[in-house]
Amino acid sequence: xxxxxxxxxxxxxxETPRGMLHAVxxxxxxxxxxxxxxxxxxxxCGKSTLGRVIIHLLDSTGGSIYFEGEDIxxxxxxxxxxxxxxxxxxxxxxxxxxxxxxxVEQTIMEPLVxxxxxxxxxxxxxxxxxxxxxGIDQRLRLSYPHELDGGRRQxxxxxxxxxxxxxxxxxxxxxxxxxxxxxxxxxxxxxxxQDQFGLTYMFVTHDLSVVRHISDDICVMYLGQIVEKSxxxxxxxxxxxxxxxxxxxxxPTIDIHRKKERxxxxxxxxxxxxxxxxxxxxxxxxxxxxxxxEPQHLEEVLPNHYVACCxxxxxxxx
Amino acid sequence: xxxxxxxxxxxxxxxVEYTAEDQVIHAVNGVSFDLERGKTLGLVGETGAGKTxxxxxIMRILPDPPARIRSGEIYLDGEDLLKLSEKEMRKIRGRKVxxxxxxxxxxxxxxxxxxxxxxxVIRLHNKVTGREARERTVLMLERxxxxxxxxxxxxxxxxxxxxxxxVIAMALACNPELLIADEPTTALDVTIQAQVLEMINKxxxxxxxxMIMISHNLGVxxxxxxxxxxxxxxxxxxxxxxxxxxxxxxxxxxxxxxGAVPKLYDDRERLSPILGLPPxxxxxxxxxxxxxxxxxxxxxxxxxxxxxxEIEPGHFSRCIQVIRxxx
Numbered sequence: 252x253x254x255x256x257x258x259x260x261x262x263x264x265x266e267t268p269r270g271m272l273h274a275v276x277x278x279x280x281x282x283x284x285x286x287x288x289x290x291x292x293x294x295x296c297g298k299s300t301l302g303r304v305i306i307h308l309l310d311s312t313g314g315s316i317y318f319e320g321e322d323i324x325x326x327x328x329x330x331x332x333x334x335x336x337x338x339x340x341x342x343x344x345x346x347x348x349x350x351x352x353x354x355v356e357q358t359i360m361e362p363l364v365x366x367x368x369x370x371x372x373x374x375x376x377x378x379x380x381x382x383x384x385x386g387i388d389q390r391l392r393l394s395y396p397h398e399l400d401g402g403r404r405q406x407x408x409x410x411x412x413x414x415x416x417x418x419x420x421x422x423x424x425x426x427x428x429x430x431x432x433x434x435x436x437x438x439x440x441x442x443x444x445q446d447q448f449g450l451t452y453m454f455v456t457h458d459l460s461v462v463r464h465i466s467d468d469i470c471v472m473y474l475g476q477i478v479e480k481s482x483x484x485x486x487x488x489x490x491x492x493x494x495x496x497x498x499x500x501x502x503p504t505i506d507i508h509r510k511k512e513r514x515x516x517x518x519x520x521x522x523x524x525x526x527x528x529x530x531x532x533x534x535x536x537x538x539x540x541x542x543x544x545e546p547q548h549l550e551e552v553l554p555n556h557y558v559a560c561c562x563x564x565x566x567x568x569x
Numbered sequence: 570x571x572x573x574x575x576x577x578x579x580x581x582x583x584x585v586e587y588t589a590e591d592q593v594i595h596a597v598n599g600v601s602f603d604l605e606r607g608k609t610l611g612l613v614g615e616t617g618a619g620k621t622x623x624x625x626x627i628m629r630i631l632p633d634p635p636a637r638i639r640s641g642e643i644y645l646d647g648e649d650l651l652k653l654s655e656k657e658m659r660k661i662r663g664r665k666v667x668x669x670x671x672x673x674x675x676x677x678x679x680x681x682x683x684x685x686x687x688x689x690v691i692r693l694h695n696k697v698t699g700r701e702a703r704e705r706t707v708l709m710l711e712r713x714x715x716x717x718x719x720x721x722x723x724x725x726x727x728x729x730x731x732x733x734x735x736v737i738a739m740a741l742a743c744n745p746e747l748l749i750a751d752e753p754t755t756a757l758d759v760t761i762q763a764q765v766l767e768m769i770n771k772x773x774x775x776x777x778x779x780m781i782m783i784s785h786n787l788g789v790x791x792x793x794x795x796x797x798x799x800x801x802x803x804x805x806x807x808x809x810x811x812x813x814x815x816x817x818x819x820x821x822x823x824x825x826x827x828g829a830v831p832k833l834y835d836d837r838e839r840l841s842p843i844l845g846l847p848p849x850x851x852x853x854x855x856x857x858x859x860x861x862x863x864x865x866x867x868x869x870x871x872x873x874x875x876x877x878x879e880i881e882p883g884h885f886s887r888c889i890q891v892i893r894x895x896x
Binding site: 294400433463464465500501507513516 | 731758759760788789791815825831840846
């Protein structure tokens, strides 16, 4: 499959009173058309910022973004308008991402209004089609968000994202605010829509079980950087970076008979403000050594399996 | 876990209602369970199932109005908490029973040093000097992995995981016999969650504290609980040892929950969501509350009140259908 999206050395820094906050620091990856790339990491690791920079809700500080082979790092206003149709977002919180004063139908039709290519009749027909597609009953057409439960609201958010037939959707923790039985419905819907329309997803979440379920490939982020990148199955079968290993071992599992060795990390995430060169995980890492304080680079350790750790070969006897 | 009256904590036929405008919301509808000393019971269920109402009823901190404990008994060490005066209850809260809330960011007073907040609880329940209270505060902080000299810091100087540790230190300051933890790790990241769960497990075994752990996360419950109660629409629909419920889930709702969660070591392509939505608690369905969403429901399920039945020793399910065990 051809590559749909590629980012190279992408950076996003924020100025703060205490210095430069490195939210996204030198991130590179690509996603093939029709695939799902999962981005996992804990709060504050920059995963949402990364997505927002890619779809141009935030400007990048450095690096470049390519979409369908074209450099879209600094698009013209006209190009950006076209990009907004191709790249969409589904937000985490279906409570705050819908305008409380717009009905379901108005919300879903708004992108169509903005595009200016649809007559009123066509817009209504489209809204009807989109509602059916995401499984919202037509009788809820004139309902307001407060009348809907979280799962239905998230469906409205999905219908709005799909309104202009995007190619790429940035899913920003789309099921984190939902209960398990509802979250399963939404995950299945996202998979069906992907199969149906060949959509490409970038799926950001802190939930490893969800990311494993939905992704083809996964990037693990720590403090603004990718520390490991691998096909999904391999990442869980053979996690190589010490942070990934700790992260996977920390997930409480419902398999009560699976005895697993738990790696309990000491300490907490350090500040992303003015980080020192070198591995940002080193301070919490049980394998820390002198070389860890030199800059680390993602290296292809196994086919398609990249790790940014100077001791990865030695520690995993590769 | 048979329902006897000798248990450390016995909840019997607890009914909690909320009144909103002219509606009555049936939050807890006849919940009974027992908890032995040193054991941990998990209350699992989705938003609005009534888990927190059960916990707050035990603490007697339900806001009245709108909430009201309509009926039921809550025996702690043989004493019915619901019959105590507010003054008597204040002696029990924080000393015999304490609670950890979900959100550590709002459970602490932002303009009071954390050490002072912990000392306050100690001095309220024990005749100790300020210095003794301070010593115990430092000890409690160290026990949860926070250096004692941070007692003079304010909550905003701590990270989320550390704040939750402070809250736990406060809850444990008077060596409570029963600890109620309401989603204690939901607001935390996984690696921090693992640290806090490990700490809770250690403290529990060190002090033989009984615990009720409320969570919507089956994995968290699996880590810390001995027994499990699955709550749906204000009722316990399944109750048993962790092994019984995880290995041989009997109630269709419990099975539905397991089918809906993606597993960390499982390659299913599709999840099996539970169809439909939880019922409106002001307008509960007749008969089994789960029947409108249940693939096995028959007419008796829709019309009759379904009792909790013992399906194997110590394992109860509120279902009249005979469903063959899975797997």
